Amino acid sequence: MYMKLLTSVFLFLSCIVIQAQNFKVVDQKVDTYPKHYASAEGLAAQIAKDFTTDSDKARAIFTWLSKNITYDLQRFYKGDTQVNFSYTDQADFQRKLAAVNAHSVNETLRTNKAVCEGYARTFKKVAELLDMPCLFIGGYSKASINDVGNIPPQEDHAWNAIKIGNTWKLVDVTWGAGHSENKQWKPFFDDYFFFTDPQEFALTHLPADNEFSFTNKKVALKDFYDTPVFSKAYFKNKLQLKTPNQGKLVVASGSTIDFKMGVIPNGVTLHYAFRDNMRPQEIQPVCSGSSCSFSIPFQQTNNTELFIIANRKTALHYKVTVEK
Numbered sequence: 001m002y003m004k005l006l007t008s009v010f011l012f013l014s015c016i017v018i019q020a021q022n023f024k025v026v027d028q029k030v031d032t033y034p035k036h037y038a039s040a041e042g043l044a045a046q047i048a049k050d051f052t053t054d055s056d057k058a059r060a061i062f063t064w065l066s067k068n069i070t071y072d073l074q075r076f077y078k079g080d081t082q083v084n085f086s087y088t089d090q091a092d093f094q095r096k097l098a099a100v101n102a103h104s105v106n107e108t109l110r111t112n113k114a115v116c117e118g119y120a121r122t123f124k125k126v127a128e129l130l131d132m133p134c135l136f137i138g139g140y141s142k143a144s145i146n147d148v149g150n151i152p153p154q155e156d157h158a159w160n161a162i163k164i165g166n167t168w169k170l171v172d173v174t175w176g177a178g179h180s181e182n183k184q185w186k187p188f189f190d191d192y193f194f195f196t197d198p199q200e201f202a203l204t205h206l207p208a209d210n211e212f213s214f215t216n217k218k219v220a221l222k223d224f225y226d227t228p229v230f231s232k233a234y235f236k237n238k239l240q241l242k243t244p245n246q247g248k249l250v251v252a253s254g255s256t257i258d259f260k261m262g263v264i265p266n267g268v269t270l271h272y273a274f275r276d277n278m279r280p281q282e283i284q285p286v287c288s289g290s291s292c293s294f295s296i297p298f299q300q301t302n303n304t305e306l307f308i309i310a311n312r313k314t315a316l317h318y319k320v321t322v323e324k
Helices: 017-022 024-030 040-048 054-068 073-078 092-109 116-129 173-177 223-226 234-235
Strands: 134-141 155-163 167-171 178-181 184-187 194-196 204-206 241-243 248-251 257-263 270-274 277-282 286-288 291-298 304-309 314-324
Touching: 024 304, 040 054, 040 092, 054 073, 054 116, 054 167, 054 173, 054 194, 092 116, 092 241, 116 134, 116 155, 116 173, 134 223, 155 173, 155 248, 173 291, 234 304
Parallel strands: 248 314
Antiparallel strands: 134 155, 134 204, 155 167, 167 194, 178 184, 241 257, 257 291, 270 277, 270 304, 286 291, 304 314
C-alpha cells in the first residue's frame, strides 16, 4: 500500500549534530541489542528495561528499526505492497484490518525486511506497548526529481507521529534506515527524520489528512508536487527560498534563472550545477536587508536539471525545460 523510499541523488547528508549528541547514549545502548526480535513485545520489554523517558524510548525504537530492518526492494519493485480483503460490516472490517496490521508487524520482525508500511506499523506497535500514543500516518512524499509534477494515483508512503508530553513528534523510520542506489539498498542511519520540525517535514511529506501535518498550513496535493525537491542541506543551512518556488522551470536559452532568498547565514557557501555539467559554479548573492538574490546564467539548449548546493550538499533540485 505504501511504498515510497528515499533515493540517493545528492540528498543524503550527515546527521544533525545536536540530535546525535542528545541521543548518543541511547544509540550506543541500542547498538548492543540483538539484531532480531521474535515479537514487538520482546523489543518493547528490552526498551522498557533500559530507558525511562518517553523521548529515549521513542529514540530506541527508531534506532533499532532503522539499523536492523532492511527495505524490501524486491517487494517494492514487484509492486507487491497492497493487501485486499472483503468484509461484511464495519465490525468485520475492523477485525480484519487489525489482523492485517498485526501480520505486517510480525512479518517485519520475522524477516527483518519491510516496505514503509511495515516500518511504520512496527514503530506504532512497539510505542503503544510502551504506553506512548502513536499514530500511523498515510500520505505522499517527494523524495526525488522524478516526483516533481507527478502526482501518484494513490498514497505512496507512511510514517508516524508519537506524542511526547503534550506534543506530537514526527518520525519517518523508512527514511531513517537508508536509501536505494542503482536498485540496491544502502543502509544509512539518518536521524534527521526523528522528531523533524513539522514545517520542514511538510516540504517532503504530505499526509492524506492535513490535520496530521501538525502545521497551520493546508497544502493541496498538486501544489505539494509542484514545488522543488528540498533536501536536508536546505534545512541544515537555514535557507529560506522565496522564488522560484515551482519545481519545473521553463527558461529561454541565453537568459538567467533568478533567485530570491532570505538572509543567507554566515559560513554558508552556495554553488549551482546543471545535470549535463556537474562542475559546481560558485554563487555570489547580493544581499540587502532581509533578503538575498542571485542569477544563474542559462546557456543550455536541452532540458536539464538544476542543483542549488549549500556547503557541498544539494539543497534544492529543479527540472528545467528550455523555452521554445
